[in-house]
Amino acid sequence: xxxxxxxxxxxxxxxxxxxxxxxxxxxxxxxxxxxxxxxxxxxxxxxxxxxxxxxxxxxxxxxxxxxxxxxxxxxxxxxxxxxxxxxxxxxxxxxxxxxxxxxxxxxxxxxxxxxxxxxxxxxxxxxxxxxxxxxxxxxxxxxxxxxxxxxxxxxxxxxxxxxxxxxxxxxxxxxxxxxxxxxxxxxxxxxxxxxxxxxxxxxxxxxxxxxxxxxxxxxxxxxxxxxxxxxx
Numbered sequence: 001x002x003x004x005x006x007x008x009x010x011x012x013x014x015x016x017x018x019x020x021x022x023x024x025x026x027x028x029x030x031x032x033x034x035x036x037x038x039x040x041x042x043x044x045x046x047x048x049x050x051x052x053x054x055x056x057x058x059x060x061x062x063x064x065x066x067x068x069x070x071x072x073x074x075x076x077x078x079x080x081x082x083x084x085x086x087x088x089x090x091x092x093x094x095x096x097x098x099x100x101x102x103x104x105x106x107x108x109x110x111x112x113x114x115x116x117x118x119x120x121x122x123x124x125x126x127x128x129x130x131x132x133x134x135x136x137x138x139x140x141x142x143x144x145x146x147x148x149x150x151x152x153x154x155x156x157x158x159x160x161x162x163x164x165x166x167x168x169x170x171x172x173x174x175x176x177x178x179x180x181x182x183x184x185x186x187x188x189x190x191x192x193x194x195x196x197x198x199x200x201x202x203x204x205x206x207x208x209x210x211x212x213x214x215x216x217x218x219x220x221x222x223x224x225x226x227x228x229x230x231x232x
Contacts (some may be wrong), residue, residue: 031102041071043075052081057087063098070101074106074166075109082198083194090180091150096200099151102195103214110194121190122206127175142202143221146193148180151216154197160218161199164225171230203228 028032032047048065055061061101066081076117081096089095102110113121121127127142145161177184177198187193191200191208201210201224210227212220 004157027051029058029064032068033064036068036071044068045072052084057088059085059092059094059098062088063094066098066101075105079105079109079194085109086148086196087178087185096150099195104192107213110213112194112198112200112208112211113190113192114200114211116207118191118208119206120201122202125187125190127173127202127206139204139206140171140173141204141230142175143225143228144175144177144187144191144200144202146177146179146188146196146198146200148178148196151196156215157197157199157221160221163218164221168225170227172225172228199224201225201228204230 025031028047029051032044032051035041035044036049045065045068047070048061051058051061052065062081062085066085069075069078069081079102080169083103085098086095088128089098122142127144143161143164145157147157157223161174161176177187178186179193195213197213197215199212199221200208203209210224212224
């Protein structure tokens with residue numbers, strides 16, 4: 001009777017394992033990640049698009065597709081996927097990575113909407129309020145801080161934002177917008193908010209006249225306030 005050696009048994013078991021692994025197809029996400037790692041970016045895009053379609057709430061799928069789009073120089077689509085990763089990830093490691101990748105993109109790609117076209121947004125969204133108890137006054141300017149509890153730069157920005165609110169709260173409306181709150185998605189979409197923190201400065205006419213991305217001390221906040229602060 002033939003008795004295989006230990007070496008022969010090990011070879012047979014390994015061969016069986018390989019055959020079994022090959023028999024189970026990879027999911028579009030796993031296959032896309034593999035293609036991306038191999039530098040086959042066009043194929044990775046196709047597979048990861050399938051993954052996002054099949055799992056629209058997968059932060060990892062959005063993140064990986066965003067990376068693939070960056071590799072193929074489709075930055076607009078990459079921005080969309082990184083935004084989606086932040087929303088679906090809710091502070092996960094993948095969501096934080098997506099935020100860092102957004103922050104590293106060219107500023108003109110991730111800056112919020114500004115200019116005269118934003119005037120109707122504030123009115124339609126009910127953002128501008130009038131000074132309390134002062135009849136006939138014009139609307140107050142506003143500062144909107146888009147943040148998340150898990151965002152480290154947001155935590156660094158908070159004391160500066162709170163200080164400004166204490167100093168100018170009677171002249172300017174300050175609002176903190178939690179990007180993880182689904183009820184704020186319309187606001188984020190309307191102003192085209194990408195990385196966080198994003199701070200936008202709205203004058204009394206409802207126009208976004210300045211913005212700040214990330215955290216770089218108090219100067220960007222003070223500069224933005226100076227552009228909307230009502231004259232004495």
